[in-house]
Amino acid sequence: MDSQQTFLTTIRKSLGLPPTEERSKTTFPGLFRQTNKAEILARIRQRTPQELDKLVGILLSNAKDLNISASVVASRDEAAAAIVHLVKTKNLEFTPTKHVVHHDHPDLNALQLWKCLEGEGVTIHTTFGPDRQLREKTIASFIGITAPAIGVAESATIIQLTKPGQPRSTSLVPSIHIAVLDRKNLVADLAEAYALLKEMALPDSFVCISGPSKTADIEATMVHGAHGPRELHLLVLSPPTNEIAIDTGIPGTEEPVAFQEEYLQCKK
């Protein structure tokens, strides 16, 4: 604390203030002034499925610009089918055998990936809190699956909060990151996302992810997969909205449906 006192004394001196007189934030209410978030939060909570679908459309279009493979899945089964397809078809990068690691999250546990990948020579790990071998398991995995707390349509961003059972490395160390985002967690822009974050007690660590890892350090040529995942697949879990069929106009959004059969077969 000594170093702090000397340091802040120097600052006060620099600001032309009495150096030893500590200033309190209560004297300057404007400094940490809070804007009223009630309106933003109400807007987020009152969004109709139709409005959310519109946001999904914006998210998909922005995701495309960032080389995120984003698609809509209508059900958990569809999500599982899409994941199974990726696990089966994607190539390994660092390891000789197929390991997949996913967050201990209800949406992901419900997919029962271990069941539908049975007999495929794939090992599925779940990031249970107390697992001391999780680091090794994550390093061994070529796919990491998470369920982000928030999605942001405007910048095609997903926000991962670090909490028990949802460690940081799952979206970072494996070659491929698959994020399953529930449509109800989608917001329009960063201002809305910050309002939501502020409302939750912010964890010590969280991350905003907007695309696969990339670099342009060699002659400004864009290359994906510098240190983080080289691919980011975003599955937006979005049950069909009955009233109005929204055509997002984004090609490829129906893709997972095609794997439906393959998946259902493996489930039997």
Place this chain on the structure above:
Amino acid sequence: MSKTTPIPPSDYRTAAAAGIASPRLQKSLQGIQNRFGKGAMEFWAKMDDQELRHRVKESRMNTLAHLDIVLAELAKNIRARGGQVYFAATAQDAIDYTLAVAKKNNVKRVVKGKSMTSAEIAIDPALEEAGIEVVETDLGEYIIQLAGDKPSHIIAPCIHLDRAQIGQLFTDKLGIDYSDDPPTLTMAARKALREKMLGAEMGLTGCNLACAETGHISLVSNEGNIRMATTMPDVHVALMGMERVVATFDEHRETLQLLTRGAALQKLSTYVSFQGGPAALTDPDGPREFHLVIIDNGRSKILADPEFREVLACIRCGACLNICPVYGKIGGHAYDSPYCGPIGAVVTPLLDGINKHADLCKGETLCGACRDVCPVENDLPRMLAALRHKLAYGSDRWNTSQHNPAEAYAFALWKLLVSHPVLYRTSLWFGKLFQWPFVRKNKMIGSLAGLATGWTKDRDLPPLAGQTFAQLWKKKYAARRPNESRAQSKEAS
């Protein structure tokens, strides 16, 4: 004070000449400036929220004016999260603290996230001297480290190297088959660095923006190396210049958006990670210790000077590099500092000595492009001019001596002449008389002697004319001048 010192020999000129002579660098810089510099200008012009930049600047200045309170709040909130905060008055303090943390944790290898502050305090040599391996993990910085080179751009450190040079470097240092294919080279570095990052005991990063209200630092990266360096090693030490803080979470959002737009026209960088403390006991990964080192190292002196305080509002996006006509030609090496371009030309002399870096402010053109593109509307040209003023007259406050006394004498003489017509005319008369030995056959002065050599090195000067303008005027036109009474009557009619 204001004692006179001789002009030191300049590496600026040599490095600038080398930059201008490199076709590779010229092409790269042009590419980056055409894309990002022009892009940022266009973006600001058509941005919906035209008040944003102004608002962020105001909040930056307000934070600086209350920096003691904001930093105390940041430290309090980070400590509440279990993080440790150290206030380093000098570079050496920051180095000593980091070394002590490394020793305590028996660190053998440090993986770094790109940090200009770490270069400013020269922590790498100190760590290496202590027997610790230091590995840069940003691809560009890694290439620079392998090459034993220095970065030349804030966000594109190895912009001066081409793919063939990098390919050869990787063959030599990483033992891979030669390739000049950027994806192949990137994959080779990805593999090599993954091993380093998974096997390091300490991650060392900078801090893009800390948020006092929530007790976090935030770091932006596109590669994911910073997330690796802050997740996989057991200890994370973040070095932060004391001005790199915002008060509220709202301010964080607005400032962050200007940072990523200004840097590379991104809505957000691929990764924006927030760290406030060590991993919880229930977390299977993340650092067991988190240390934030808040560094002064000369910043409080800048804060104290109203003329330069504004420069601390800088968010280090690098937009000014992407628009500056001087940087765009000479490249980053000429600035001989972790901070290059217009921002470097202001901040390097202030942190490291105005006399020592005298060439920087004189090399810039004061064209104003950096001010126009700056997301926080910093008036860099004004500050460059202020630095020149210090060099011209000396400054006790900045311990600056008169840079070029001869120039000062010359201007003093000029002042005397132009304020005394008789003296002026007499010296003109002498000038005309003594210039003839210098006038060449083409009726131009081709080379002057002594202090004036520089004027004629690359160009010819016309000699003083036989008759002055005033004399010519009198002779040729005075007679034709309408007399006053006539002109007045004409106007009246």
